[in-house]
Amino acid sequence: MKSKQHLVLIFIVILFVSCNSRIKEPTRNQDMLQENILKGWNTWNNPNLLSFVKMPEGLSLRVTYRKKGGGPYWVDQAYITGANVNFQEKITPVAHAYDGSYIAMKLQWAGMKSTITAVHDGADLLILVTPDPKDSGPAKPHCLVLEAGILWNQSEGKITSKTDRMEAELNSGKIIIHSTTKPVDLRFPLPTAHLSFESDRENAFYTGKERSLEEIKAIIEREKHKFETGKDQYKELAEAYEAMQSVLSWNLFYDAQNKRAITSVSRVWNEAWGGYIIFDWDTYFAALMLSLDQKDLAYSNAIAITNSITERGFIPNVDASFGVKSFDRSQPPVGSMVCKLIYDRYQEKWFLQAVYDNLLTWNRWRDKNRNNQGFLSWGSDPHPNGMDHPNSKGAAMLESGLDNSPLFEDAGYNTKNHTLELADAGLMGLYVADCNYLSEIAHILGKEEDAKELKERSSQYGKKLMELWDDKSGIFRDKYTDRNEFSKHLAPTNFYPLIAGVATQEQAERMIKEHFMNPNEFYGDWMIPSIARNDPAFGDNSYWRGRIWAPMNFLVYMGLRNYKLPEARKVLVNKSLALLLNEWRKNRHVHENYNSVTGAGADVSNSDAFYSWGGLLGFIPLMDKGYYNK
Numbered sequence: 001m002k003s004k005q006h007l008v009l010i011f012i013v014i015l016f017v018s019c020n021s022r023i024k025e026p027t028r029n030q031d032m033l034q035e036n037i038l039k040g041w042n043t044w045n046n047p048n049l050l051s052f053v054k055m056p057e058g059l060s061l062r063v064t065y066r067k068k069g070g071g072p073y074w075v076d077q078a079y080i081t082g083a084n085v086n087f088q089e090k091i092t093p094v095a096h097a098y099d100g101s102y103i104a105m106k107l108q109w110a111g112m113k114s115t116i117t118a119v120h121d122g123a124d125l126l127i128l129v130t131p132d133p134k135d136s137g138p139a140k141p142h143c144l145v146l147e148a149g150i151l152w153n154q155s156e157g158k159i160t161s162k163t164d165r166m167e168a169e170l171n172s173g174k175i176i177i178h179s180t181t182k183p184v185d186l187r188f189p190l191p192t193a194h195l196s197f198e199s200d201r202e203n204a205f206y207t208g209k210e211r212s213l214e215e216i217k218a219i220i221e222r223e224k225h226k227f228e229t230g231k232d233q234y235k236e237l238a239e240a241y242e243a244m245q246s247v248l249s250w251n252l253f254y255d256a257q258n259k260r261a262i263t264s265v266s267r268v269w270n271e272a273w274g275g276y277i278i279f280d281w282d283t284y285f286a287a288l289m290l291s292l293d294q295k296d297l298a299y300s301n302a303i304a305i306t307n308s309i310t311e312r313g314f315i316p317n318v319d320a321s322f323g324v325k326s327f328d329r330s331q332p333p334v335g336s337m338v339c340k341l342i343y344d345r346y347q348e349k350w351f352l353q354a355v356y357d358n359l360l361t362w363n364r365w366r367d368k369n370r371n372n373q374g375f376l377s378w379g380s381d382p383h384p385n386g387m388d389h390p391n392s393k394g395a396a397m398l399e400s401g402l403d404n405s406p407l408f409e410d411a412g413y414n415t416k417n418h419t420l421e422l423a424d425a426g427l428m429g430l431y432v433a434d435c436n437y438l439s440e441i442a443h444i445l446g447k448e449e450d451a452k453e454l455k456e457r458s459s460q461y462g463k464k465l466m467e468l469w470d471d472k473s474g475i476f477r478d479k480y481t482d483r484n485e486f487s488k489h490l491a492p493t494n495f496y497p498l499i500a501g502v503a504t505q506e507q508a509e510r511m512i513k514e515h516f517m518n519p520n521e522f523y524g525d526w527m528i529p530s531i532a533r534n535d536p537a538f539g540d541n542s543y544w545r546g547r548i549w550a551p552m553n554f555l556v557y558m559g560l561r562n563y564k565l566p567e568a569r570k571v572l573v574n575k576s577l578a579l580l581l582n583e584w585r586k587n588r589h590v591h592e593n594y595n596s597v598t599g600a601g602a603d604v605s606n607s608d609a610f611y612s613w614g615g616l617l618g619f620i621p622l623m624d625k626g627y628y629n630k
Helices: 002-037 213-230 232-250 267-272 280-290 295-306 335-346 349-369 393-399 425-444 448-466 505-516 550-560 566-587 612-624
Strands: 040-042 051-055 059-066 090-096 102-109 112-121 124-131 143-150 157-161 166-170 173-179 193-198 203-207 252-255 260-263 277-279 318-320
Touching: 002 260, 002 295, 002 349, 040 112, 051 124, 059 124, 059 203, 090 213, 090 232, 102 213, 112 213, 124 213, 143 157, 143 166, 143 173, 157 193, 166 193, 173 193, 203 213, 213 232, 232 252, 232 280, 232 566, 232 612, 260 280, 260 295, 267 277, 277 280, 280 295, 280 335, 280 550, 280 612, 295 335, 295 349, 335 349, 335 425, 349 425, 349 448, 425 448, 505 566, 550 566, 550 612, 566 612
Parallel strands: none
Antiparallel strands: 040 051, 051 059, 059 143, 090 102, 102 112, 112 124, 124 203, 143 193, 157 166, 166 173, 173 203, 252 260, 277 318
16 A cells, blocks of 8 residues: 555656646756857947957957047947947948857048957957058057956956956956057056057957967958858858848847847847847847747747736837836737747747747737727727826837838827727738737647637637728728728738738739739839838838838738739849848948838938848848748
């Protein structure tokens, strides 16, 4: 009897341990994920691309300059620069491997030009600073300074400056920092250990064993070749990959508040919000692009934004430093689609387990809180910690992600229902698709009751979405819920019902023929404008009033994939690629948005020159060519 009881007890213990292990598996994998990513030298320090940081120790070697004469002026913060920022320094990106193994940039500051290249040699960092040979520079050459310090209280240690080197004594061991030219002792009043040099000669800094300048140049050429040949696998789309990869890798940084690696929308946005800011659909799209060849970074981004879910049960529009969130509103529901696509590529079930519960909660929240007479509308809850005047029309517009779009100009706002008086065809298309993708995820995880629930909700809203079909004009249209009439405005969002797959092939063909290929509405040299070309707001050329946005192109592309529309698909793929390369070839920029008439990105100040989701314009042709799905 005792033996049987003993066996039963053992069985219970094994069962408990097994269940507990399964419960903790996603958490354990997430911890290992950050350990895998956060190691080695890279530009982890958000405000300064000239700061090369070794993780996990947090040891920073920062290249900077002091101007001779005219005051104690330094290169302080350092970002990719464009029309929307006005910094003294100008950094032009050349190349950046995701892991920091090859980084090259051009720097202009106070009359001086130089190229800065950093590479790995095993565990060591090598930095080469080369003055531009065509640039005579200022009359008095600036002082080049290498500062060393430990960031974010990441580890304990001591850094000292010697006559010809610096030494960092860390928990992980001693790191010696050398230079290939002899330092000049100028005794700058810096709070950190540093070495100083004249800036008019080529110089290299490096850790580890001693190396000559020629040896360092040879290693740099080796790493450059390795990086460059990595693009060759994409053949005729190598340049598209380069632009997309560049904007994602340069915007990769260490979020010290949450101890994680994230590819942000743009580094300047992080600093403006006190350290970091992640946006809902922006971050999901970054995760999707990264998943082409950076599995861990893709997971890190997707999990980060999914884990930002609020107590009310939605992924917020904004999640930023010091607990700041948009507690009143969410953003477009693209999370399940992105997570399912990432899973399809890598087939790791723990990732789905890590995001599933929050994605399901978010899906249920929208059904309960944004249902407007059976349709779905954008909204904003009356929350004391909401942003931008919660429970207002303006805040509800921000939930759409389309901020100042004319789509909402004529819509009323219901303060009791907390939604716009507008049944939004684009939102409903995305939501039905969200139900479908999430149902597939539930099935993979063996959650059949959830899968059934999601399929029923997909059918429910799919039927209501069909009520927004306007047979007279041949397209799905938004409808004012307080006066039962269709909106006169048309945008790429009117094609989003194709993502849900609710349209018939005949309906899809009418939408393409009568609208997508119509030069008075969406067709043109540069596509797709964020509002129809014949809309009065198109000429504003400001943000979502006429300019082209990569996420709109991508979502329309995802809809086209569900139908036999080869001509439209080819047009969108080719024009997305042309738009991306237009600014990339001219300025090495990947813009937040683009001019629908000229294709320019730098023609306005409110188009960030190096914004991550601009890379979707390159991801579209890469996906269409089969590089993502193979």
